[in-house]
Amino acid sequence: MTALPPTTAAAGRRGTAGRPGAANGAPAAPGTRGTRGRKAPGWLGALPLLVFAAIGFGLPVGALLYGAVTRDDPATGATALTGEHLQRSLQGPYLGSLVGSVQLSALTALIGTVLGVLIAQAVVTARGGALRTAVLTASGVLANFGGIPLAFAFVATLGISGVVTRLGRLDSLGWNLYSFTGLAVIYLYFLVPLMVLVILPALDGLRPQWREAAQNAGATAWQFWRHVGLPVLAPSLLGGFVLLFGSAFAAHATAAALVGGSVPLVTLKIADALSGNVLVGQENVALALSLDMIVIAGLVMAVYLPLQRRSSRWLH
Amino acid sequence: MAALTPTAAPARPGPAGRPEARGTAGAGARRRPRVWRGVVLTLAGLYFVVPLLSSFVFTVHIPNQGVSFAAYTGILSADGFGRSLLLSLGLAAATIALSLLLTVPALLAVRLGAPRLRPVVEVVCMLPLVVPPIALVTGVTTVLRWGPDHLSRTPFYQTFLAVQDESFPIVLVLAYTVLALPFVYRSLDAGLRAVDVPTLVEAARNCGAGPLYTVWRVILPNLRSSLAGASFLTLALVLGEYTIASLLGFRPFAVWIVSVSGAEARMSVAVSLLSLLITWGLLLVLSRAGTRGAATTGSVPSASAVPSASAVPSASASASGKE
Numbered sequence: 001m002t003a004l005p006p007t008t009a010a011a012g013r014r015g016t017a018g019r020p021g022a023a024n025g026a027p028a029a030p031g032t033r034g035t036r037g038r039k040a041p042g043w044l045g046a047l048p049l050l051v052f053a054a055i056g057f058g059l060p061v062g063a064l065l066y067g068a069v070t071r072d073d074p075a076t077g078a079t080a081l082t083g084e085h086l087q088r089s090l091q092g093p094y095l096g097s098l099v100g101s102v103q104l105s106a107l108t109a110l111i112g113t114v115l116g117v118l119i120a121q122a123v124v125t126a127r128g129g130a131l132r133t134a135v136l137t138a139s140g141v142l143a144n145f146g147g148i149p150l151a152f153a154f155v156a157t158l159g160i161s162g163v164v165t166r167l168g169r170l171d172s173l174g175w176n177l178y179s180f181t182g183l184a185v186i187y188l189y190f191l192v193p194l195m196v197l198v199i200l201p202a203l204d205g206l207r208p209q210w211r212e213a214a215q216n217a218g219a220t221a222w223q224f225w226r227h228v229g230l231p232v233l234a235p236s237l238l239g240g241f242v243l244l245f246g247s248a249f250a251a252h253a254t255a256a257a258l259v260g261g262s263v264p265l266v267t268l269k270i271a272d273a274l275s276g277n278v279l280v281g282q283e284n285v286a287l288a289l290s291l292d293m294i295v296i297a298g299l300v301m302a303v304y305l306p307l308q309r310r311s312s313r314w315l316h
Numbered sequence: 317m318a319a320l321t322p323t324a325a326p327a328r329p330g331p332a333g334r335p336e337a338r339g340t341a342g343a344g345a346r347r348r349p350r351v352w353r354g355v356v357l358t359l360a361g362l363y364f365v366v367p368l369l370s371s372f373v374f375t376v377h378i379p380n381q382g383v384s385f386a387a388y389t390g391i392l393s394a395d396g397f398g399r400s401l402l403l404s405l406g407l408a409a410a411t412i413a414l415s416l417l418l419t420v421p422a423l424l425a426v427r428l429g430a431p432r433l434r435p436v437v438e439v440v441c442m443l444p445l446v447v448p449p450i451a452l453v454t455g456v457t458t459v460l461r462w463g464p465d466h467l468s469r470t471p472f473y474q475t476f477l478a479v480q481d482e483s484f485p486i487v488l489v490l491a492y493t494v495l496a497l498p499f500v501y502r503s504l505d506a507g508l509r510a511v512d513v514p515t516l517v518e519a520a521r522n523c524g525a526g527p528l529y530t531v532w533r534v535i536l537p538n539l540r541s542s543l544a545g546a547s548f549l550t551l552a553l554v555l556g557e558y559t560i561a562s563l564l565g566f567r568p569f570a571v572w573i574v575s576v577s578g579a580e581a582r583m584s585v586a587v588s589l590l591s592l593l594i595t596w597g598l599l600l601v602l603s604r605a606g607t608r609g610a611a612t613t614g615s616v617p618s619a620s621a622v623p624s625a626s627a628v629p630s631a632s633a634s635a636s637g638k639e
Binding site for chain 1: 352353356357360363364366367368370371373374375377379414417418419421422424425426428429430433436437440441443444445446447448449450451452453454455456457458459462490491493494497549552556557558559562563570573574577581584585587588589591592595596599600
């Protein structure tokens with residue numbers, strides 16, 4: 001993943017610089033096909049993937065877009081463009097759920113970024129290879145440990161009759177797992193390992209020589225981080241934050257298994273609307289909400305990919 | 317660090333004092349990180365281990381009654397367990413096969429025959445990251461609704477029904493393949509980047525190998541660890557996926573866990589715990605396989621990091637995929 005951008009960049013560069021070469025490659029293809037007869041064109045291998053993507057991805061997303069901006073008139077059967085669904089998806093409880101999702105994602109992503117960096121830095125500064133391998137492996141597993149199993153593990157731990165809740169008498173302290181805070185605690189369980197995986201290579205890229213140079217110049221540890229460490233890490237940190245935000249934002253199963261409808265989240269609202277729990281005439285609001293989500297996730301990715309590219313340019 | 321300046325200042329007259337001063341400063345600087353490092357790692361360890369431990373305690377210890385392993389022994393005979401697990405495993409196998417069959421030829425093609433398609437293939441494979449599973453499933457339901465609405469008189473209708481077959485819903489395989497594309501692509505792309513494909517193909521051709529033989533016996537063995545990584549990520553994604561399956565009304569493993577949680581809280585926690593342990597085991601096997609494939613001992617840590625590094629997006633995606 002960290003290695004991805006350079007190639008893309010290289011591919012892009014090759015695309016423009018190599019335009020003449022590519023140009024003579026492409027027209028040449030029919031020629032070679034003509035001489036050898038049976039040779040398949042080079043793009044044939046990519047065809048199944050592109051066809052599949054058009055059907056499996058393009059079709060549903062197209063239907064989603066179409067449904068979000070059109071309305072069927074039940075009387076005449078005519079279809080008309082409308083901004084009504086999108087407008088409704090940005091009002092009242094639907095807007096509340098979008099805001100709730102954004103708040104929860106931003107908060108957990110922020111905490112997850114800080115904790116992930118602390119853990120990764122602890123691993124990087126410790127010299128034991130075994131600790132590093134263990135943390136990397138555990139992070140790889142735990143970052144994937146989302147969804148239903150995670151929700152139930154936390155129900156058993158911090159739920160109403162959870163083991164820790166009973167041992168610590170947390171319920172008398174006002175603890176409630178089925179709340180915004182509870183969800184944040186659970187989300188961190190897969191967000192922090194994700195951050196560790198993202199940031200560890202970047203922390204590795206901070207050369208010890210830079211630190212030594214700063215020390216020799218009389219810089220304190222704080223000055224080193226303020227003027228050298230953080231600026232170099234900034235793209236990776238922001239990129240990691242954005243990735244965590246996206247993960248938390250798209251999360252549905254944990255919340256669905258846990259809080260039902262008690263915390264307003266856009267994924268829960270969409271699932272609700274899809275299951276038919278919606279007022280007559282508002283069926284398409286699920287599509288409009290999904291479109292809102294795609295727009296937000298798209299913005300997130302639009303921030304993430306260039307940052308990723310930039311940080312990998314610095315740290316290799 | 318603050319100690320460095322005063323110590324270094326008196327040391328100025330004698331050059332011999334320099335190394336000594338540096339030594340004490342170094343030791344001081346090193347001791348402080350050791351404390352915070354210990355604190356951070358201990359707290360993190362607690363946060364990540366306690367839920368697992370207490371899940372186990374929760375499943376075997378019944379308040380006022382003592383210890384019982386009934387939650388585990390009852391799993392196999394539980395209603396629907398076998399069927400839903402088999403369905404999930406079948407879906408996973410089909411998804412892995414389909415996603416590899418689609419991406420491997422495409423990635424080889426953009427390296428060998430059509431380099432100009434490369435950005436296209438990359439964008440196509442990465443786009444699903446922008447569409448959360450819950451948004452994908454709303455699109456899929458919309459498309460599936462067209463079936464009865466518009467197509468009931470056409471031959472397409474049979475396709476719509478076959479795709480939604482209860483015993484093996486192909487529509488889930490299609491949706492999961494879409495979700496898995498970014499991770500499979502990244503894993504294979506990372507693997508292919510370490511291999512000089514055109515040279516290998518040329519060498520194989522010079523030795524008289526046909527194209528299929530070249531792919532099967534020369535290219536794929538070189539990609540073994542990234543193929544395994546891609547398969548594992550897909551498996552984890554499909555086994556844990558809940559959103560799409562439940563909203564389309566099918567009952568694979570994750571949906572089953574939720575459906576028994578009401579009546580059998582202990583069992584649902586036990587199954588969750590087991591599924592984590594199984595995933596963990598698979599990942600260990602995978603990283604072991606990755607390190608065995610590595611040529612030098614120097615690359616062992618990096619080899620074990622490759623699945624995790626490629627697991628980053630996958631992690632995010634499969635976290636979101638499961639959600």
